Amino acid sequence: MTLDSRGRIADGSVMKELQWTPGLRLNIRERRGLIVVSADIQGVFKVTKEGHVRLPAVVRQWCGLTAGDRVLIVAEPGSARLVVHPPAKLDEMITQTHDAVFGGGHE
Template identity: 85%
Template sequence: MATLDSHGRIADRSAMKGLQWSPGLRLHIKERRGLIVVSADEQGVFKVTKEGHVRLPAVVRQWCGLTAGDRVFIVAEPAGRRLVVHPPGKLDEMITQAHDAVFGGEHE
């Protein structure tokens, strides 16, 4: 879990270390089925900041309804050279689906 700051930065050293991403690395950022997918891409228009953070542009944050202070679940996928950001609404949806599968739609 990471907190989004007022500039859209995600500061999580363990994820960046696992991905072996360093400042200046070019990134491609897209929304896919409610998730934000950040991929290392030599042709990408975004970059890892000089502090080593991923910064989600305003338009990307708007796609997923993210605001400063929101907590996001991040998953580093080193084999795919990508970071997947799960916004709170998507987490709620995934948890509801998992509980429905376990409890058959019955919520006590």
């Protein structure tokens, strides 16, 4: 999905899968280059009235995200968690996987 200028994640299918509704409180944090969004009754953030998750600017900056960046989002319903994979982290994961499969030379 593409991140808009306000840092919104507006994927209705993900919100439905997580059973997240407008007003649900969220905890949003960076963890090893990923953005982790969790349902948390004491969370500072909320699902917007439109059903979107808005990533705070400071978290986007930590992960080097800007408007128009494409991210991979993964819903983990069992953990009531959404994980956002920024492009740099995806590149890193792909490189590590290719190194493991093909060795450092990428045959």
